[in-house]
Amino acid sequence: MKKIWISIIIIFVVSTDSFPQSEYDRLREQMVKYQIEARDVKSKPVLNAMKKVPRHEFVPEKYRKEAYNDHPLPIGYGQTISQPYIVALMTELADVTKGEKVLEIGTGSGYQAAVLAEITDSVFTIEIITELTNEVKHRFQRLGLQKITVKNADGYYGWKEYAPFDVIVVTAATEHIPPPLIEQLKDGGKMIIPVGHPLQVQDLLVVGKKDGKVRSKNIIPVRFVPLVRGAK
Numbered sequence: 001m002k003k004i005w006i007s008i009i010i011i012f013v014v015s016t017d018s019f020p021q022s023e024y025d026r027l028r029e030q031m032v033k034y035q036i037e038a039r040d041v042k043s044k045p046v047l048n049a050m051k052k053v054p055r056h057e058f059v060p061e062k063y064r065k066e067a068y069n070d071h072p073l074p075i076g077y078g079q080t081i082s083q084p085y086i087v088a089l090m091t092e093l094a095d096v097t098k099g100e101k102v103l104e105i106g107t108g109s110g111y112q113a114a115v116l117a118e119i120t121d122s123v124f125t126i127e128i129i130t131e132l133t134n135e136v137k138h139r140f141q142r143l144g145l146q147k148i149t150v151k152n153a154d155g156y157y158g159w160k161e162y163a164p165f166d167v168i169v170v171t172a173a174t175e176h177i178p179p180p181l182i183e184q185l186k187d188g189g190k191m192i193i194p195v196g197h198p199l200q201v202q203d204l205l206v207v208g209k210k211d212g213k214v215r216s217k218n219i220i221p222v223r224f225v226p227l228v229r230g231a232k
């Protein structure tokens with residue numbers, strides 16, 4: 001009888017699409033320790049945000065159990081949620097402080113925006129795929145993240161209405177830095193952006209603007225999905 005019960009429990013755990021909440025919490029702690037701190041991300045606000053945001057809520061149900069693994073995952077429509085380490089690294093490089101205004105280009109699942117929103121109250125994010133934008137609006141509502149402002153548009157043009165931004169984070173690959181994003185960056189502001197061939201490896205750049213001059217620093221090679229162009 002005991003054997004039968006054990007088999008039933010094992011079959012149940014293996015066959016469901018999700019773990020109990022406590023297991024997600026444990027996996028998230030491990031993710032931060034072994035994938036992020038171990039790779040030298042040190043910023044306390046970033047580590048706290050990564051410990052807090054429930055990444056498994058941002059991936060399709062069939063990938064929930066993989067949400068804390070060390071790789072990107074598909075989110076539908078040919079798009080991906082980035083590897084946790086890359087999200088943490090970009091957030092650390094962005095060096096956002098409370099109250100600063102941040103623009104993200106490429107909302108995708110909404111995970112990067114949610115991590116940024118743990119650090120500042122003012123997060124704007126643009127997604128070009130209508131279906132993903134609608135999904136993310138529902139997700140933000142369900143998770144109580146309504147303070148993140150989302151729109152469906154081509155992020156190449158930024159969001160003039162709310163500019164200038166202290167920080168701009170671009171999470172899709174582009175061959176050049178979009179001039180409208182440079183214009184909408186505050187003097188003294190910072191942009192984190194993967195630049196290079198959209199179908200190959202790109203350079204993750206930190207772009208600074210000071211007294212009208214733009215300077216960039218190459219951090220590491222990365223591979224992002226392309227920044228596609230839509231209607232203005």
Ligand SMILES: C[S@@+](CC[C@H](N)C(=O)[O-])C[C@H]1O[C@@H](n2cnc3c(N)ncnc32)[C@H](O)[C@@H]1O
Nearest residue numbers: 081106108109111112127128154155171227228
């Ligand atoms: C790597 S995914 C972003 C992952 C996302 N930041 C997250 O946390 O899940 C890139 C996203 O950029 C979007 N994208 C591509 N070109 C875009 C554009 N011109 N404007 C806005 N979003 C764009 C894609 O549809 C995709 O959702």
